[in-house]
């Protein structure tokens with residue numbers, strides 16, 4: 001069994017779509033990034049790569065590379081899942097916490113779970129996504145950006 005943790009945060013920027021967990025959410029701002037800015041998927045990829053001891057998302061998909069400019073982060077996630085399989089593991093479960101004062105995530109979470117479970121090649125019951133505000137405190141509370149924490153457990157593929 002292997003455990004992994006991932007954390008990511010991105011700044012809000014106007015004039016960009018807001019993509020969280022593979023779902024485009026109507027909002028006044030998107031997230032600044034070299035990729036599509038999907039902060040949830042980035043944290044999830046880091047947790048998976050951490051669990052198999054393969055560094056982080058920046059090592060595998062450098063933001064200096066044109067190949068990854070504006071890329072759909074689900075493509076990155078599917079590549080990371082391949083590395084997990086190659087390393088001889090499968091996802092036991094993943095627990096995700098999105099920290100955002102706005103917009104509200106709740107009604108979008110079922111669609112996130114459906115899409116990411118497909119990318120992870122697991123039943124939806126292995127993926128939990130929840131969201132919290134910080135009651136106005138800190139950068140998330142001031143609506144400067146969004147942060148995500150992810151913990152995963154990988155099991156040896158049998």
Ligand SMILES: [Zn+2]
Nearest residue numbers: 008038039042
């Ligand atoms: Zn990121």
